Amino acid sequence: MNQYKLNSTFIIKVVIAVIALFIIAPDFVVLRRFVFGFGQFITPSIFVLFFAILQYTLLKNNKFMALLVWMLIFAFILLNIKDGWPTGLMVNVVLTLMCLPMTFILALLFAVLRFQSTLLVLKIFATVIIESVRGVPLIGLMIFILSVGADMVPAYWMMPKIITLWMIYSLFAGVYLAEVFRGGFQSIPKAYFDGAYALGMSPLKTYVYVLVPKVVIDTIPAAFNVYIGLFKETSLVLLFGYFDLMNIALNYLDFPEHYDESIKIYMMVLILFWIVATIMHEYGHYLFKTFSKYEAKKT
Amino acid sequence: MKPLLTIDQLSLSLSGKEILKDVSCQFQTGSCSVLIGPSGSGKSSLLKTLNLLNEYDAGLVCFNGKDIKTISKTELRKKIGMVFQQYNLFDHLSVMDNCTLALKRVLNLKKRDAHEIAQTYLTKVKMNDYGNAFPRQLSGGQQQRVAIARAMCLQPEVLLLDEPTAALDPEMSFEVLETIKSLAEEGVTMIYVTHEINLARHLADQVIFIEEGRVVAQGDVKEVLDTTKNNRIKKFIEQIEHRLYGSE
Ligand SMILES: Nc1ncnc2c1ncn2[C@@H]1O[C@H](COP(=O)(O)OP(=O)(O)OP(=O)(O)O)[C@@H](O)[C@H]1O
Ligand SMILES: [Mg+2]
Numbered sequence: 201m202n203q204y205k206l207n208s209t210f211i212i213k214v215v216i217a218v219i220a221l222f223i224i225a226p227d228f229v230v231l232r233r234f235v236f237g238f239g240q241f242i243t244p245s246i247f248v249l250f251f252a253i254l255q256y257t258l259l260k261n262n263k264f265m266a267l268l269v270w271m272l273i274f275a276f277i278l279l280n281i282k283d284g285w286p287t288g289l290m291v292n293v294v295l296t297l298m299c300l301p302m303t304f305i306l307a308l309l310f311a312v313l314r315f316q317s318t319l320l321v322l323k324i325f326a327t328v329i330i331e332s333v334r335g336v337p338l339i340g341l342m343i344f345i346l347s348v349g350a351d352m353v354p355a356y357w358m359m360p361k362i363i364t365l366w367m368i369y370s371l372f373a374g375v376y377l378a379e380v381f382r383g384g385f386q387s388i389p390k391a392y393f394d395g396a397y398a399l400g401m402s403p404l405k406t407y408v409y410v411l412v413p414k415v416v417i418d419t420i421p422a423a424f425n426v427y428i429g430l431f432k433e434t435s436l437v438l439l440f441g442y443f444d445l446m447n448i449a450l451n452y453l454d455f456p457e458h459y460d461e462s463i464k465i466y467m468m469v470l471i472l473f474w475i476v477a478t479i480m481h482e483y484g485h486y487l488f489k490t491f492s493k494y495e496a497k498k499t
Numbered sequence: 500m501k502p503l504l505t506i507d508q509l510s511l512s513l514s515g516k517e518i519l520k521d522v523s524c525q526f527q528t529g530s531c532s533v534l535i536g537p538s539g540s541g542k543s544s545l546l547k548t549l550n551l552l553n554e555y556d557a558g559l560v561c562f563n564g565k566d567i568k569t570i571s572k573t574e575l576r577k578k579i580g581m582v583f584q585q586y587n588l589f590d591h592l593s594v595m596d597n598c599t600l601a602l603k604r605v606l607n608l609k610k611r612d613a614h615e616i617a618q619t620y621l622t623k624v625k626m627n628d629y630g631n632a633f634p635r636q637l638s639g640g641q642q643q644r645v646a647i648a649r650a651m652c653l654q655p656e657v658l659l660l661d662e663p664t665a666a667l668d669p670e671m672s673f674e675v676l677e678t679i680k681s682l683a684e685e686g687v688t689m690i691y692v693t694h695e696i697n698l699a700r701h702l703a704d705q706v707i708f709i710e711e712g713r714v715v716a717q718g719d720v721k722e723v724l725d726t727t728k729n730n731r732i733k734k735f736i737e738q739i740e741h742r743l744y745g746s747e
Contacts, residue, residue, distance in 0.1 A: 395587035399601035
């Protein structure tokens with residue numbers, strides 16, 4: 201069986217990156233502010249705890265609990281959003297984690313709607329959404345919403361900025377992921393449909409209990425590409441005035457006494473992004489190894 | 500006795516190509532019928548028509564005296580199980596999950612009951628030790644036996660078997676055959692596609708010979724296989740036995 205082992209090159213890579221960070225950073229306070237922003241440590245710690253529980257429910261394959269924990273995380277984020285939090289790298293991380301489940305659900309929905317051929321109207325709807333969102337740059341969409349979106353909706357409809365961002369990012373990453381999933385559906389042999397139908401399963405049940413689980417597992421590596429892309433794109437929230445990692449760095453460099461540190465600061469920013477992206481990649485690898493046991497060849 | 504399943508002047512085309520033409524035959528309750536014929540003659544297509552995986556254009560198929568098009572597909576497929584030529588197991592589900600899937604999702608049984616039923620049938624096909632294995636970790640014969648158990652879990656009245664022993668060595672095909680025989684003794688009606696004449700002799704109450712989508716001959720084993728006057732069938736049988744037993 202494929203058992204996941206923590207990859208030693210992964211550990212070495214991350215350790216080297218962290219050491220490099222400490223060497224490069226002008227002082228620890230700056231590094232701390234880049235990661236946690238102006239907030240304190242407690243909120244992020246609780247956050248990490250929640251995530252650990254989420255991980256556990258996932259491993260136990262308890263989908264209901266996983267959803268519940270995710271909703272708790274979401275509520276926790278909303279309750280805690282204030283001026284000081286999240287800031288720094290936490291903005292990018294929090295926003296990514298908020299978006300992941302919604303991205304996943306939207307993508308699955310669009311992929312199935314576009315793949316099936318019974319409900320024609322919904323198929324066209326999904327196709328139009330996917331192709332139009334995929335065809336425009338994210339930054340264009342954001343500036344559009346930022347500059348004219350506020351005028352288009354009545355004031356009592358205005359949402360907290362983070363919710364707007366959450367929706368934009370989920371939709372954007374969702375359509376990319378939908379295409380990944382659709383590829384997965386297309387590679388399913390017809391034998392799966394025949395096999396399920398011959399057991400008396402309806403098309404809907406076939407999707408829910410046979411096809412979706414297979415596609416989700418098979419596309420984990422490709423899906424994590426999309427998730428990592430999503431994480432990196434979250435640096436665009438500086439357009440919305442968020443003090444994410446990138447913005448904090450730019451802000452820091454605005455002071456004349458920091459002018460000569462710009463190379464160091466930019467390198468720190470890149471290394472921090474790189475560390476998170478690498479951890480995400482490894483996590484995807486781990487999930488794939490854990491859930492694709494069936495790929496194991498005979499020994 | 501009234502036949503359980505009757506086919507009357509059935510014709511079928513797939514993507515504009517005529518596959519079955521004017522096929523008529525009957526299957527008695529508890530009998531074992533063997534379909535033989537050259538590759539591409541439409542045997543698999545005929546089986547898939549019986550549980551409506553293929554939609555036929557003309558003719559009438561009756562199950563228990565009822566037109567199968569008037570029975571809901573789920574009900575029909577619960578009563579007419581199928582084992583495919585390529586097994587069609589779900590690779591990402593364990594052997595046990597393959598077997599319990601329909602019990603849980605179609606019959607809505609509790610997990611434990613489904614488990615119990617699946618275990619019974621896995622034991623019958625001697626695969627009870629492999630519940631946690633995945634199909635790709637099994638040999639062809641083992642997969643085939645799991646496929647049979649999976650179909651039997653729904654306790655169908657008719658079992659359609661599409662060349663269940665084609666990919667197996669003689670020993671293993673003997674094993675699968677024993678399994679099938681024991682199921683036949685339980686009164687399950689079998690419709691069985693095979694190229695192996697000896698199996699047909701061994702097992703069949705009725706033999707149906709199909710060529711190019713038409714029924715060329717049908718009757719009991721002796722009639723069709725041994726005393727036939729049809730040259731085409733003689734040649735087909737000779738060739739198969741030739742291939743199996745060399746040319747002395
Ligand atoms: N979905 C399909 N669309 C078009 N033609 C098809 C389709 N399925 C099967 N056919 C054609 O129908 C004919 C009969 O196929 P079928 O699989 O029923 O043969 P068979 O008797 O089972 O052969 P074998 O012994 O090799 O399994 C073949 O000529 C095949 O090309
Ligand atoms: Mg066939």
